[in-house]
Amino acid sequence: MSTPESTLTADEARLIDRYWRAANYLSVGQIYLLDNPLLREPLAAEHIKPRLLGHWGTTPGLNFIYAHLNRVIRERDSNVLYICGPGHGGPGMVANTWLEGTYSEIYPLIGDDADGLRRLFRQFSFPGGIPSHAAPETPGSIHEGGELGYALVHAYGAAFDNPDLVVACVIGDGEAETGPLAASWHGNKFLDPVHDGAVLPILHLNGYKIANPTIMGRMSDEALCQLFEGFGYEPFFVEGADPMPMHGAMAATLDRCFDRIAEIQRAARAGTAEGMPRWPMIVLRSPKGWTGPKEVDGKKVEGFWRAHQVPVDAARESDAHRKVLEEWMRSYQLDELFDAEGRLLPELRALAPEGGKRMGASPYANAGGLHPLKRPDWRDFAVDVPHPCGAIAESTRATGQYLAEVLRMSADARNFRVMGPDETNSNRLNAVFEATDRAWMAPIEPYDDHLAAGGRVMEVLSEHLCQGWLEGYTLSGRHGLFNCYEAFVHIVDSMFNQHAKWLKVSRELDWRRPVPSFNYLLSSHVWRQDHNGFSHQDPGFLDLVVNKKADVVRVYLPPDANTLLRTVDHCLGTHDRINVIVAGKQPAPQWLTAEEAEVHCAAGVGIWDWAGTDGDGAPPDVVMACAGDVPTLETIAAVDLLRQHVPGLKVRVVNVVDLMTLQPHEEHPHGLTDADFDAIFTRDRPVIFAFHGYPWLIHRLTYRRTNHHNFHVRGFKEEGTTTTPFDMVVLNDLDRFHLAMDVIDRVPGLAATAAHAKQAFRDKRIAHKLYVNSHGEDMPEIRDWSWPYKTAAEAGD
């Protein structure tokens, strides 16, 4: 815990201090100034922005770290990615990328001189300008930080499979109170020093949040030391408020940390070390609002929560406040920072690294310098389906075999990982373990199953970590898939939202390279929670997803193994999207051959002639639509019932794989035109739609369609418990009997002529319920999947 001796000469320290002051000056300027960027004239009211928006408190600390990392990068020729957990310190990130020249290169309108400075200041938190937080617009950032908690998990994600990278991850002490961050410290149990880069956590304790002290800010060094040693780190402390000693301490500590990182990697890569290394980390205690006003209006500001946002808030209206601001800004001694044209002085500019080594220009922060993902032909893994319902398979198992091959093909490039909260086996993807192992740095027992340091399947019982790791991994240019229980993906709703927001903005920036898509495979879904109950039943993630910008999101509900394979393969080839795939893992009847799956998935929606009873080309009496594997099964079974009990009824079966096809063409690139939609769903026939999720979503997607008033949707209506698979659909009126009854209710005239059939369906439903309650399993007739083919074959299809 002792602080090492400074590794800086006095001159070096003074230069770094000037650089830091320049960054601080630029940060204050962004928050306050419309004009007069170099204070060439006395500060006047009209130089001050009318609305003062931004966060000062965290910023000087961020600038301090940035300046010191610059030195380390230059001296060691390191690749460093700067993750700014307190992303609200946006002014600091912008200031530093301007100082190092990156900003003006990317945004030529913001030049490197006085006029550029004026524009730099003005645009910040200004309409038509840039946001107050680090954001996609910020060079060198892969992390927004508006919603706190994900800095460290992003850092680990970026470090995996980037052996030459050090991710310096600044974690605010506010952020450190969040759940995701608290769990993220365990990332060290998964970081392989041979194949992965390093993460250097820098816990920045400035002591305060918006209006409160922080928990860790009030913990003693001893307690913090215990805590982080318990987590497996070697903590170094840098503490103080006096700049020059702090420069010495920070430089020495960073040198020691980078030395430690190099030693760990050297030993591991030489094969002379095994097990989990004790990676270094830094605890930096510095005042909130460091170098800002000590007091304003007699109230404590520096070193207190009042420094959080804008410490002098009436600088435009009040001469006294403006005087405080001017003194504060001049305290950075501009003449030691900028030349007559407002350019950073050459001796300071020389402190920044060059080219892609600059943290603002790091290729690692811009989707990497990447190998595209190699994929096999998915048809090689297709299930043989001699005819519809002619095979039984577990959809996800076939996909597991495909993913294993993707893992094999990416073994050298190491640019593909599979994440999951301990559910890869449960979701039947276990073939992946024929190609790789689970990443694991903790002790391994002889009887353990596929654990190894270099594994590329990541399992940890935290959806937050899986999500955040894959975000960091894809934002730095690599590929992956997150498999998760459907119900529990809600745990990362908010992370999904933030990632979708990031992609919405980043894809509009020319200088940002395409980011490999984030792919979800949601299994163990609402309809098949055999060991679990109501708590595990929730298909609502799809509703959340559809709220996001159409360009960014896709939702797929492949009904069987081959459609799932084709969908997963397609998604792995996309970028700048979030693909959500929902598919079951249980043995289930198969419908389509690989060739048919290709055609069906390419269209996203289609009429299944073989399943319907409207083969003569005439308009159907009713459309039975389905989306999702279980609803598809129930729909096909309902058609079979109708075929037997209501002969002559013309039923058209429509299956929807790509949910976005339902949206208007104008709202989503995958949306059907109205003409195409009407051709499939008719303009006037009843549509009984069996849907995997909450029924509302189908109404929402289709409410502008011609025939919407005829849509009758069945789906999950929040009824569930631990029960049999078929009882689950019965509880929610999604079962074949109910669907068939719906048809009789909705087709004009049928209620009278087919009353006997409806009664038969109702009787079967009751009989089943009684059977289930006494036997504890579904009736054999329900578990028998030979009927659709048999009946269809008998019907001569």
Place this chain on the structure above:
Amino acid sequence: MSTPESTLTADEARLIDRYWRAANYLSVGQIYLLDNPLLREPLAAEHIKPRLLGHWGTTPGLNFIYAHLNRVIRERDSNVLYICGPGHGGPGMVANTWLEGTYSEIYPLIGDDADGLRRLFRQFSFPGGIPSHAAPETPGSIHEGGELGYALVHAYGAAFDNPDLVVACVIGDGEAETGPLAASWHGNKFLDPVHDGAVLPILHLNGYKIANPTIMGRMSDEALCQLFEGFGYEPFFVEGADPMPMHGAMAATLDRCFDRIAEIQRAARAGTAEGMPRWPMIVLRSPKGWTGPKEVDGKKVEGFWRAHQVPVDAARESDAHRKVLEEWMRSYQLDELFDAEGRLLPELRALAPEGGKRMGASPYANAGGLHPLKRPDWRDFAVDVPHPCGAIAESTRATGQYLAEVLRMSADARNFRVMGPDETNSNRLNAVFEATDRAWMAPIEPYDDHLAAGGRVMEVLSEHLCQGWLEGYTLSGRHGLFNCYEAFVHIVDSMFNQHAKWLKVSRELDWRRPVPSFNYLLSSHVWRQDHNGFSHQDPGFLDLVVNKKADVVRVYLPPDANTLLRTVDHCLGTHDRINVIVAGKQPAPQWLTAEEAEVHCAAGVGIWDWAGTDGDGAPPDVVMACAGDVPTLETIAAVDLLRQHVPGLKVRVVNVVDLMTLQPHEEHPHGLTDADFDAIFTRDRPVIFAFHGYPWLIHRLTYRRTNHHNFHVRGFKEEGTTTTPFDMVVLNDLDRFHLAMDVIDRVPGLAATAAHAKQAFRDKRIAHKLYVNSHGEDMPEIRDWSWPYKTAAEAGD
């Protein structure tokens, strides 16, 4: 870290061991048996359930802890609440409550004899029976645990303001990997030994999850000790697999922990101790599937992840498996456990506590033995509104004053808390600090602001902790409110889901007492994110909420201070619900007096005659509806524009406070009848609906209404950044100009006759955009709120 000497005699240890064996036997029986509950005949295929569902692995550990807590409770007359983090160990919780007699008291069909046992076994994970997890149906539980992560935060929530309670909280080592659990350890920084009870965390390391080792299971005792001492606890270790020594170690450790708790509380309550005590905790290392089969089919089961669910999975089909099962069950030596009638032997029954001291019968687990919440008359805090728009106020500030009074009135009962992630000041509720402080056990500095051990405002930068604490607090019968930034409440989407599911089930159980409602106050909402940007803009929580069962959820969008006051007051008086209130914190025009607010809120929706131009009783030309404070402001402003530019146009203004009124009467108890709905929204006039959230939600709620095809909804369409308040509504086409243009587009004939007006609105919109981009603030005309009243007054309303 040393394990103390056993405090049990050999006889006591043997008795506890028998009790534990009984619980284990009952747990296995529930997973496997349909019949032959006491193995009075050889186990046959027909005795085995056809579907074997449940989780064995965690269960013997849970039973072990339960048995030992029973002894402590008896000896010390303690009140202990058992939180079962690994809630999938449901068979254990059910077994123990049956052994202690609670189960048969609550569910008389499940008697305390052999027939009761048979029913007990059969109902588990069986259709029409009980779920596989601990659930609302489970006596003594306030925690389901299907979604892992919330055990410890629930435990702290239950302990706050329950000074006589010890919450024994079992945390699985899988659960310990989640983010929310990782942050929950910091609960000790908020637990006041004077006014609160104690939490005894029992970290149960059985080493494995579904298919992986656990992180903590592979950490050394030394590392765990450092970690938990770093968190501020005093950890005690109980480790082993040999039952008798384990009984001794567990008994001695529990005694020591309860002694420590008593000492801490005695000292704090006597005033002889200050600051944060070092509370004890237990690390229990025992084998997964302890006492189950060591191997099955030659594969390691006990002490490995294969013990997670059903260790012998073909017991019905395979004689060999059934033999393993029978030997396993008989190893518990039934003759030492049950009498001839299948009743627990009296010497074992005597080991359980009596009455309400039994953990399954604890009143603390059934909404407590409670004081109802005292509330003042909310009208005492009403803002004076001489006429619509006759006052400017911050809505949440008035509510802060009301909440301060609630805190004062509950000072003795200590049955009300306010939670928030460091946003109570930011959300302008700071009047609460006139009545109480922020709970804070860490060191306090002289300049700190309202921090104190006994404070009842809880601020921590974790939405997970706020949510979980308040769940635990309300499920144990107390009241509260969670104030949160609107965008970041998505962080707890999944916790909301689980809590809604709990309430849906618990309110249907006669023996469960009503649970005080969970109240959200979402402020700093999407339309007013001045310091922040796109990352802070998301109104989608409402979509999630509306997916849940109608009986459980309510959504309110009060448009001003008095309607907010009335809504908050109403919600605090309800039970078994989740109330979501969205309201702004910025200064804004006020519309309704207290009397008007009462009428308007009681109806939930109403026509605002004073705001419209259809005062003559004739049907309007158009309905302008609004829900939310900013949409209401823009609507009223749009009407003002129309009044000036399209004289004679009859506009009806409808304001919606209670979103649920829009739903069909059949679907939600608050839903308007179709007749009432049509009377307000008309059957055939265009409706321009300005909505706070995503527009889809209004369509979803109204799509069955007569006039739905005329609904044209504006809301958030995912466009945002750091900008001015008015620019935000412009970006999303929710601004007054756009709404007025919508009216002209939608009212038949108006497009031709009012083209000039539409052009004027378009021009104003562009002029504003230009002004904002050059000045950085909204035009003075936009910031001037005197117009609606002025114009209305001029019009003679």
